[in-house]
Ligand SMILES: Nc1ncnc2c1ncn2[C@@H]1O[C@H](COP(=O)(O)OP(=O)(O)OP(=O)(O)O)[C@@H](O)[C@H]1O
């Protein structure tokens with residue numbers, strides 16, 4: 504792949520949406536690795552099949568597909584799927600995000616500029632303002648909005664027709680969406696973390712696009728440390744590639760991958776600095792918890808959202824952290840992963856949790 508092959512227009516649109524730590528060049532690479540069609544998407548078999556059907560049916564009817572909600576942790580492919588929906592329907596994608604729509608008027612302006620069949624992608628849809636949200640309900644259902652002109656008793660509502668469009672909403676926090684908004688999506692896809700063999704395919708695919716020579720073991724090493732997340736798999740591949748080019752002969756084999764990932768502080772289970780910091784603070788400073796998420800975030804010097812949306816889902820899924828009504832607690836596995844002996848109370852709690860699950 505050459506840098507000039509990159510779709511710079513798409514890259515511009517994505518500027519505000521991609522991970523903040525990505526610098527220009529890296530961001531461009533990120534965009535270039537994005538699958539363009541449903542066929543190119545790795546994993547998420549069920550979502551792919553369901554979405555494929557929704558799109559095919561819409562195509563046959565010659566109508567805009569139903570509104571689609573994509574939910575799941577960061578980096579699993581929500582933005583990718585939104586772009587694919589527009590691509591598969593051969594329509595332009597209009598891009599905005601919840602925090603960008605502060606007034607209902609902002610949304611009215613976007614909606615009035617849409618053409619028949621356009622796809623409107625609203626990223627972080629759970630962060631939209633209340634009045635905008637209410638305007639969106641109406642637009643989704645009736646393809647019409649009321650624009651309020653003036654203030655107080657003299658205010659008048661002017662109805663505005665909107666051509667049929669498809670709303671694609673993305674959220675890392677489906678639970679925060681108000682019921683009426685959630686109910687207006689005809690199809691909801693919840694993206695799950697990826698299996699190691701799927702990440703392995705993603706690493707192979709990306710290595711091919713980036714012209715990186717990779718052995719099976721090298722790829723497996725990266726895949727197994729990617730926290731079930733394609734974005735992380737791609738990022739680790741880039742770091743390992745740097746290492747391979749500077750400190751080895753350019754080939755990514757097991758030794759190179761292990762040495763590089765050790766350098767970047769990604770451990771054998773894929774825990775990064777933040778994950779380990781969370782567990783470390785939880786065990787060493789708070790005796791294993793329970794601790795509220797805000798306290799935990801302050802203690803590791805991170806935003807609450809980052810801890811809650813990035814570190815926590817992975818730690819919970821891997822059985823290191825449990826959510827209880829009184830706060831977050833470390834499991835025995837977390838203590839052991841840090842090389843510590845779990846206290847009696849933790850062992851008792853884990854046993855109880857197991858019984859409860861049964
Ligand atoms: N199913 C997949 N197959 C191959 N690559 C994927 C897949 N899903 C995601 N990726 C890769 O991972 C990167 C991140 O995906 P994407 O930006 O779509 O995540 P996201 O869910 O929108 O994350 P965020 O919540 O942070 O916005 C993409 O650049 C893409 O290259």
Ligand SMILES: [Mg+2]
Pocket residue numbers: 520581582583626673
């Ligand atoms: Mg995204």
